[in-house]
Amino acid sequence: MAIPTEPIGSIPRPVSLLHAIAGFQTGQISEAALQGAYAEALRDTIELFEQSGSPVISDGEQTKPSFATYPLAGLDNLAPDGLTIPFADGHVRQLPRLTAAPFRYGVHAASYLQAARAYTKSAMKQAVISASAMSLLYPADGIPGYPREAFLTDLIQEAVADIRGALDAGAVCVQIDFTEARLSLKLDPSGNLLRSFIALNNRVLENFSSEERSRIGVHVCPGGDHDSTHSADVDYAELLPDLFQMNVGRFYLQMASERDRKRVLSAVSRVIGSNHLVFIGVIDPIQQEIETPAQVRDRVLEAASFIPIAQLGTTDDCGFAPFSDDISTARDIAFSKIQARVQGTAWAARDLGV
Template sequence: MTIPSELVGSLPRTTELVSMWDGSEGAAVVVQAVRDTVQMLEKLGSRVVSDGEQTKADAWTYPVTGADNVAVGDGVVIPYADGHQRQLPRLTAGPFRIRNHAADYLRAAQKHATVPVKQAVVAPSTLSLLYPPDGLSGYPREDFVDDVLNETEADIRACLAAGAHVVQIDFPEARLSVKLDPSGGLLRDFVDLNNRLLSRFDDADRARIGIHCDPGADQDATHSLDVDYAEVLPSLFRLEAGNFYLQMASESDPDRVLRIVAEQMRSEGRIFVGVVDPIDPRVESPEEVRDRVLNAARHIPLDRLGTCDDAGFAPYADDRSKSRDTAFAKIRARIEGTALAVAALGG
């Protein structure tokens, strides 16, 4: 018996890569950052690795970074609990096209990996926020949505064809949508849109596609931790995905949430439970992680349980809130603590 454990997403950039974001150049710096990340994850015992999103400017709208038909910092505002905010770009003209493909990040990481590599992609619901409320002349929203779905489908298929262990669809606005619209209508619209994408894949492909949901983790702040998971999970589990990656370590009452998960989870697929909190500066001990896994095992069948981080550690290129060493120490605790739980369960 094993319990798989996976990285969710971003890791703090290397010092050299941070300098590059600040103005210097050098393709070698990018390659080295990806290589160092993959090799360190393998050294820690990760059986599935990723590039830690080293070269994405952000995890929300990287597909259009550098595109000439978006206005930067002129779109939807994402407010965080500490008062800082992020503002998404706004599409200024059609058509929507992905400029930076997830499959390219995947292939770059695979060059340095000796174990399977997973790849994160942004959800169509996230990209839908780029379309301006007043519309665009000659490019109706329906055409935009079709382009988003077509482009995202093609990118996911390219990742699967390239041998991705799993493609993780990041859905950070799921919980936030309830804060913006307490009626739940916006969340239902987002889930319907994402299901339109998932319906294009067969069962075998969907078994290799996952959904990540969290309350945000940027500069040590969340955007929607105050939203009750009970208002999100029933809709979230309507998504026709094979894996779900759920923030849990930072929940004030994880037992209550795990009970809801057990009641609402789909009849197939795996639930990856967050057992380390990227925002907490304290590094969890392996024993603490073990206890969180054992608690989750009280609610979720062992053959359907996995562990993960609550969220990415540095989703934006300018997020300097935590060190690379701290992130890797937390990942080590997750891996070692999961192994301790397996041993305690008789695996």
Template sequence: MKTLLPTSTSGSLPKPAWLAQPEQLWSPWKLAQDILPEGKHDALKLSLHEQQCAGIDIVCDGEQTRQHFVTAFIEHLSGVDFENRETVTIRNRYEASVPRVIGAVKRTRPVFVEDAKFLRSQTSQPIKWALPGPMTMIDTLYDAHYKSREKLAWEFAKILNQEAKELEAAGVDIIQFDEPAFNVFFDDVNEWGVAALERAIKGLKCETAVHICYGYGIKANTDWKKTLGEEWRQYETIFPKLQKSNIDIISLECHNSKVPLELMELIRGKKVMVGAIDVANHDIETPEEVATTLRKALKFVDADKLYPCTNCGMAPLPRHVARAKLSALAAGAELVRQELVQ
């Protein structure tokens, strides 16, 4: 029997302190190279256990084997130079030292497939795997070869499709593409961004999702949000195109945001992962607060298509905070679930 209001996370969860420095992105590994793979899988099992203890229905790897949700994929591709970096402004918001594309990008071997097989072997629950989206990938590096955002995105889309097909074969139930760049480059999204995403999911039979949020709870993102005014209407520009796409699920930010909830009407008919947990502060939501967000969303999303979720990844949060937030998410969803079945 299918679970009503199945809960999930957006992707990343905090890493244990013995694996990497807590509460920061791009945190260097603490383990030596020869024992790092085992340590990553130990952390993956721990992250899975914490999701299960919290009552999460659709589980993931917590991105325990990756330093960053984008560069951890790019570093496995040929044609990219990680030694001679460039500083770029990511999503028009903050500067970062990133790798350079110096030749034709190619996937010479699977990137996350073995990790996905390991996760699949640890649980019978539905599993979700996150990949970076093509547009967000090109915004997280310096292109010295293609000199065209669209051309490079298309090459990445083809590479992502190769990886996604192998993840599907490994038993992944939902493949999610993270596209925070969709909330910034609206013209590109509508002109070729959604088309590139469609290329990335071509031929897949498992469910597909696109996660579009306002970013991790880091200062650059929270400062940016303060400039967006009383209503955040970015989704309004891109939802109509996504509603017509073949993507099954759209994941968005909701709780503690200024996104007008009626914008979800623009994707009526799609499954929606509604962010009911704020990742930008350490306050623990109560189950009732989560339930209130979900009840509001149900005005615009059919109950059988609503997936309670987190606003974004929780890698920068303390582990105890993330655990408590996950428990609140599951408990809040259960409150609404009981109301719906009465």
């Protein structure tokens, strides 16, 4: 396929896995039975990805508690009362709060990729959480004996290890999930918070070669959880000039759900660099209606009128179930949408003669 296409990451967990998780939490099933359910969900997800024709697949984040909190598994220096993130429909997600030094990842993303490799030889990507998101765990009033800069030094070391581990484990590309980018402009319209996030992420990225950074990308969206968003009202035009200062080779941009895509695509055309590959969202995971390949094709052709074809790719706006308890989208709908993305992108490539 001349126009690359990739998923963002998460796929709704099968009902059998959700029942197993609930059963384990209530003591009705064993740890071994839970791990068996995880393994079966992973196997089935990979099989369905391959059936969709997707040239690059992921593990669907089947065994992650969420796209954001996977590094925190097993840590005992956290409290539950961290930053809250309100969504438009009224529900809230809350991050934990770091209570003591040192900050270390309990789990690195490479472990998910290595587990998935038991079921496939397909090209696989790996999503990782941004250092800027993890920086939100540090409390505003500080931690005695552990100044913020010491925390950031530890955080950068862990974030570098997370990305490098995924690359070394064979990921064709690594996607940094930076959903707090757009949210930061809601919290701080001056843009200072956003710029501080980008500076922190660039401190991570400076540890990689230019060739490695060409395989590292950043994903932004207005959030997508239980069919709601946290920052869709923030104008993309306020985000893009700073976002494209991220020292990565790939940008994964939510676009299908934008009200005025042409305006945003025009803004992208003004900030894209010659070394950038931009994956435009052509699938809206929040909407239950399944896009047709023809709709996808038309969205790709629209994007191609603003972005050089050699620098254009397609993706989904965001993951379909970034938190393990999100059942707002059915699993079969998610894969039908993915299949439409793959087919519609191929149709657009044919029409563009590439």
